[in-house]
Every structure is written in structure tokens, then in C-alpha cells.
Amino acid sequence: MAEPLTVALPKGRLIEDALGFLARAGYAVPANGDGGRKLVLDGADGRLRYIMVKPADVPVFVEYGAADVGIAGLDVIREAERDVYEPLLLPFGRCRLVVAGRGDRPDLPLRLERSPRVATKFPRLTEAFFRKRGVAAELIVMAGSVELAPLVGLADLIVDLVQTGVTLRENGLVELRTILESQAMLIANRASYRLRAGVVRELIDGLAGVVRGT
Amino acid sequence: MSDRTLSADRPLPEGVRDLLFADAAAFRAMTAALQATWLGWGYREISLPTFEYADTLATDVGAAVDAEMYRFFDRHGRTLALRPDMTIPTARVVGTRLYDQPMPLRLAYVGSVFRYEPPRAGRQHEFTQAGVELIGAAGALADAESVALAVGALQAVGLPDFRITVGHVGFFRGLLAALNLPERTTARLRVAVDRKAEAELAQLLGEILGLPPLARNAVLTLPRLMGDARVLAEAEAICLNTTMMQALSDLAAVAGLLVAHGVAERVAYDLSEVRDLDYYTGITFEGFAPGLGFNLVSGGRYDELIGHFGPPLAAVGWALTLDRVLLARELQGISHEEPRCDVLLSARDCPACLRWAAQARARGLRVELDPLGLAPDALWQAAQARGIPRAAHHTDPQTLTVRDAAGARAIAAEDWQEVAAWLNR
Numbered sequence: 001m002a003e004p005l006t007v008a009l010p011k012g013r014l015i016e017d018a019l020g021f022l023a024r025a026g027y028a029v030p031a032n033g034d035g036g037r038k039l040v041l042d043g044a045d046g047r048l049r050y051i052m053v054k055p056a057d058v059p060v061f062v063e064y065g066a067a068d069v070g071i072a073g074l075d076v077i078r079e080a081e082r083d084v085y086e087p088l089l090l091p092f093g094r095c096r097l098v099v100a101g102r103g104d105r106p107d108l109p110l111r112l113e114r115s116p117r118v119a120t121k122f123p124r125l126t127e128a129f130f131r132k133r134g135v136a137a138e139l140i141v142m143a144g145s146v147e148l149a150p151l152v153g154l155a156d157l158i159v160d161l162v163q164t165g166v167t168l169r170e171n172g173l174v175e176l177r178t179i180l181e182s183q184a185m186l187i188a189n190r191a192s193y194r195l196r197a198g199v200v201r202e203l204i205d206g207l208a209g210v211v212r213g214t
Numbered sequence: 215m216s217d218r219t220l221s222a223d224r225p226l227p228e229g230v231r232d233l234l235f236a237d238a239a240a241f242r243a244m245t246a247a248l249q250a251t252w253l254g255w256g257y258r259e260i261s262l263p264t265f266e267y268a269d270t271l272a273t274d275v276g277a278a279v280d281a282e283m284y285r286f287f288d289r290h291g292r293t294l295a296l297r298p299d300m301t302i303p304t305a306r307v308v309g310t311r312l313y314d315q316p317m318p319l320r321l322a323y324v325g326s327v328f329r330y331e332p333p334r335a336g337r338q339h340e341f342t343q344a345g346v347e348l349i350g351a352a353g354a355l356a357d358a359e360s361v362a363l364a365v366g367a368l369q370a371v372g373l374p375d376f377r378i379t380v381g382h383v384g385f386f387r388g389l390l391a392a393l394n395l396p397e398r399t400t401a402r403l404r405v406a407v408d409r410k411a412e413a414e415l416a417q418l419l420g421e422i423l424g425l426p427p428l429a430r431n432a433v434l435t436l437p438r439l440m441g442d443a444r445v446l447a448e449a450e451a452i453c454l455n456t457t458m459m460q461a462l463s464d465l466a467a468v469a470g471l472l473v474a475h476g477v478a479e480r481v482a483y484d485l486s487e488v489r490d491l492d493y494y495t496g497i498t499f500e501g502f503a504p505g506l507g508f509n510l511v512s513g514g515r516y517d518e519l520i521g522h523f524g525p526p527l528a529a530v531g532w533a534l535t536l537d538r539v540l541l542a543r544e545l546q547g548i549s550h551e552e553p554r555c556d557v558l559l560s561a562r563d564c565p566a567c568l569r570w571a572a573q574a575r576a577r578g579l580r581v582e583l584d585p586l587g588l589a590p591d592a593l594w595q596a597a598q599a600r601g602i603p604r605a606a607h608h609t610d611p612q613t614l615t616v617r618d619a620a621g622a623r624a625i626a627a628e629d630w631q632e633v634a635a636w637l638n639r
Binding site for chain 2 (some may be wrong): 062063064065066081084085086087088089099188189190191192193194195196201204208
């Protein structure tokens with residue numbers, strides 16, 4: 001039997017859906033999914049090997065070829081800006097990357113901001129968004145709890161992921177602009193896409209079939 | 215010894231590295247193998263300056279490479295740059311100095327190139343490229359020679375598993391011409407095809423009104439046009455104009471010649487390759503190895519470049535990144551042994567030793583001298599610590615006491631048959 005195809009999966013909110021889609025495409029998936037502590041798991045049918053990594057690391061594993069393919073949110077893929085193929089969008093993990101500010105912020109277009117301090121976990125996308133509008137934003141890169149920053153005067157604005165908007169509202173923040181509509185995506189290593197074209201194509205078409213059926 | 219960490223005091227700039235011992239030896243060996251390979255095809259080596267006027271090097275390279283160039287000033291305030299690749303300086307030499315030489319010209323080079331780019335696997339800001347350019351010859355025979363030589367080069371550097379994918383800029387250019395989309399849509403289409411983003415392509419087509427079904431089908435089929443030479447026949451079904459047909463017939467001719475070159479099983483075809491669409495004018499190709507998501511070798515036909523420097527001349531060529539080949543070999547379990555000495559010879563207060571060493575070297579032996587005057591046991595330990603399989607010292611000018619894993623014994627120093635017998639044991 002040939003080596004299994006290695007799939008990098010993001011630990012966290014996308015994992016259940018990702019495993020569900022792979023199972024419906026006919027691949028054996030690990031039973032306890034994200035629950036276990038093992039980071040490398042073999043599918044029982046020997047077709048796929050799963051590696052469980054932090055979401056933001058999925059594009060890195062795939063670009064370097066440590067994984068042949070991976071599933072990650074478009075948000076982390078665009079932020080990582082890695083050289084990978086993007087053969088398939090998957091209909092889960094939908095969220096928006098938005099610019100938000102305090103509800104009592106003066107009603108001023110973003111392009112007229114002088115040099116707003118912007119807290120975010122997405123420095124590259126944030127920087128690109130503001131630079132495109134000619135605004136010299138001062139980035140405050142954070143690892144978590146970005147919503148807190150405007151409340152305590154650390155930042156004027158935030159750029160963060162929003163699913164329902166409840167967290168923002170509860171913290172007195174309002175959405176000002178959407179930077180990116182995100183959802184899960186299948187990505188592939190450029191060499192694997194060519195050297196293992198048959199099995200990669202099978203996976204793309206299998207998942208595409210499931211997507212069409214949803 | 216002080217236990218102070220010295221390395222913290224002298225950091226290296228980002229993007230450069232030292233190659234030590236086995237790695238340096240591997241680079242040297244790969245370079246020698248490449249030189250032997252291209253000499254076998256009649257390529258002649260040139261050595262080019264590391265820096266030139268920035269304007270020259272920025273010719274026709276595209277915005278991405280332009281932004282990655284290392285620029286600096288000379289004493290007159292003119293802007294210089296470190297070469298970001300070898301093809302531009304080669305084109306400059308041909309266009310300004312070699313244009314009236316008998317054609318075709320076959321040129322080859324090895325050297326460092328410099329780019330400010332995010333360090334990626336097997337590529338720093340300074341990395342080593344080896345490449346060839348076949349100049350003054352258009353057509354399938356020249357294209358196929360370049361691809362076959364790329365296969366030969368990757369085999370020569372000892373890479374067991376790799377594949378070269380060949381495409382043609384005419385196919386996608388023809389498709390874009392047939393679609394006749396607004397500039398912005400074209401740019402989005404190009405990005406989507408570059409990323410093989412099938413869903414995005416479908417979405418994009420949904421936004422374009424009034425596109426004929428044939429054109430729509432051509433775009434959606436494009437990312438699947440990858441595989442062995444049969445895809446060239448499959449692709450005929452989606453051709454929308456003569457530009458696309460011409461690209462396919464060019465590729466079919468190259469594919470036939472690659473079978474004759476005996477390299478067909480190393481080659482695949484990829485019609486959705488749209489990288490460097492503005493630079494290349496005909497076939498393009500990239501070499502990949504398992505486990506490395508970056509190309510090892512990249513090349514194609516660029517008939518318009520030399521015309522920027524002199525009379526226009528057809529050209530096809532490729533460059534290979536040695537740093538990446540080294541990495542790909544490691545991933546495939548190929549290690550490179552550093553060449554080691556045959557004998558560690560005690561040389562303190564011993565003119566006879568130096569004479570013996572000179573004679574031995576003249577016979578092709580590698581002899582390292584011990585200048586410290588180590589006692590026999592310490593000498594043998596020192597040899598083992600350096601990976602040298604034998605130690606020797608003169609007990610008198612005619613007698614050599616030799617030591618290896620099998621033990622110690624005395625042999626006549628000038629009896630080269632006996633010495634050879636000992637070495638080959």
C-alpha cells in the first residue's frame with residue numbers, strides 16, 4: 001500500500017466539521033478526533049494520516065510539505081500568505097474578519113483617521129487594509145482578548161473575527177467594516193499536488209461531492 | 215576554556231548562512247556533477263559579476279523580483295544591485311557582447327544570487343543557483359533539450375525522486391484573449407488559476423454575465439489539465455482559439471522529443487501553470503521533489519529578454535537552486551559523506567615523515583600531519599576523533615608503525631606495495 005496522504009487539521013472550532021466532511025467523503029477518520037492527546041493519527045483504512053496542529057500553523061505545515069494537504073480557515077490562510085494551492089472551499093467555519101470600534105466613537109470615515117491604534121491577531125491583513133486606504137495605522141499585535149483593547153484605552157479600533165457579533169455587542173463595540181468573509185478551505189502542497197496528483201485529486205473530488213450534497 | 219557564549223556577540227545578518235564541511239563538500243560535488251552534465255551537452259561556462267547597475271538588473275524582471283533586490287550606492291552615487299538571478303546578467307552579456315557569435319550559444323553558470331524574500335525552505339537571502347541558457351534557437355528541439363538537460367541535471371546531483379512539470383504560457387494567454395474580460399476580472403482569474411482555486415473560479419464565472427458555455431467550461435476544466443502527455447490531447451477539447459491550439463501543438467512536439475530523449479517518465483504536463491506569465495514567451499517548467507513544497511528548478515522560453523540589451527534572440531533555459539536540492543536529497547535519505555584523510559601521520563621532529571607524506575600524496579593518498587607530537591596511543595585517538603581510519607608514525611626513517619582498527623604493526627615505509635596493501639585492507 002502506498003504511503004497515506006498526510007492531512008493537517010486545525011485543532012479547535014473547525015475540527016468536528018472537517019472530520020465530518022472527510023468521513024462523508026469515505027475516509028476513515030480517528031474516532032475521538034480532537035479529544036485525544038495524540039498529535040499524529042492514522043486513518044484505519046490507511047489512506048489518510050492526520051496531524052493535529054494549531055489553526056495558524058496549518059498553512060506552514062502544508063507549504064513546507066510536512067503535510068500534503070490541510071484544512072484551515074480562509075482568515076488564517078490569507079494572514080499566513082503561504083505559497084499553497086487552494087483547490088476547494090468548504091461550507092463551514094463561516095465568520096467575518098471585521099474592523100470594530102467603540103459604540104460611542106465619533107461618526108468618522110476610517111480613511112480620515114489620523115493614525116489609529118489597532119489591536120489585532122491578524123497584523124498582515126490589518127496592515128494591508130489600512131495601507132490600501134492611505135491610513136498609517138499603528139498595529140498592536142495581541143494573542144487574545146482583542147475586544148478588551150478599546151475598552152481600556154489600549155487601542156482605538158480592533159480587527160477581529162466575528163461569528164454572531166454577540167461578543168462585540170456585549171463589550172459595547174460596533175462593526176465598522178468587513179475585511180474578509182471567511183470559511184474553511186482545503187489547501188494543498190505544490191509538490192504533492194503534482195507528485196501525488198491521483199490521490200490528491202481523489203480527495204478534492206470526494207470532498208467536492210460532499211459539498212455539493214450539503 | 216571560558217564557557218562564555220561567543221555566538222551572541224557576533225550574529226549573522228538575516229538570510230545568510232555558513233556551509234560547513236559535509237554541506238560544503240556536497241555543494242562542491244553537486245557543482246562538479248552539474249558541470250560534467252552540461253559539458254556533455256556542449257554548454258560553456260561563464261562567470262558573471264555579483265553586482266551591476268540596478269537599472270540593468272531590473273530589466274523586465276517584474277515587480278516582485280524588483281522589490282526583492284539588494285540595492286546600494288557606489289562612490290559616485292549611482293545605484294548598484296546584487297544580482298537577483300543569473301538570467302538577466304547572462305542576457306546582458308549576450309545582448310551586448312556575444313550577439314554576433316555563431317548561434318546557437320550554449321551557456322552555463324553557477325553562483326550566488328541575492329533576494330530580500332521571506333526565508334523559505336532551502337532558500338535564504340543569499341542562495342546558490344546553477345543554470346543553463348540555450349540562445350539563438352527557437353522551436354521544439356531547443357525546448358526539449360532544455361527540459362531533458364534539467365532532468366539530467368537533477369539525476370546527476372543524485373536526487374532519486376523528482377518530477378518536472380511542463381506548461382506553456384500561450385495556453386492561458388490564449389484563454390484570456392478569448393474571454394476578453396475587464397482587466398480587474400482578468401487579474402482575479404489569474405490569481406485563482408495560480409492557486410488552483412476551483413471553487414473561486416466557479417464563483418468568479420458566476421459573476422461574469424454573458425460568457426459562452428464553451429468558455430465557461432474551458433475555465434473550469436483548466437485546473438484539471440495536469441498529468442502525463444495525454445492531457446495535451448484532452449486539452450484540445452477546450453481550445454477556444456489558435457493561440458491555445460498553437461501552445462498545445464508546441465507542447466505535443468516537445469513531449470514527443472522528450473520520449474526520444476528517454477526522460478518522458480520524469481515529465482508531467484500542467485496547462486494551468488500561470489507563473490511568470492509576463493516574462494516567459496513559450497514553454498515553462500518547474501521541477502519538484504516529494505516533501506518539498508518549493509520548486510528545485512524553474513525555467514522556460516523567454517524570447518523577448520535579450521532584445522532589451524541588443525538584437526533580439528530566442529532563448530530557453532533554467533536555473534536550479536542548489537540549497538533546495540540539498541534539502542530534497544536529505545528528505546529522500548541521501549546523505550553526503552565529507553571526504554576524509556586516509557592517514558594521520560605524526561610529524562614532529564621528523565623530516566623523514568614530511569618526505570614520506572610528500573611521496574604518499576603524489577600517489578594520491580590523503581595524509582594529515584600531526585604537528586603536536588602526540589604519543590602513539592594519543593595519535594590513534596586523535597585520528598579516530600577526526601574520522602581518519604589510520605594513524606602512523608616513523609619508528610626510524612625506514613620503518614613506519616601503522617595503526618588501524620585491526621591493531622598496530624610495523625611496515626617498511628618506502629615499500630609502496632606494502633603501504634597500498636595496508637591501506638586497502
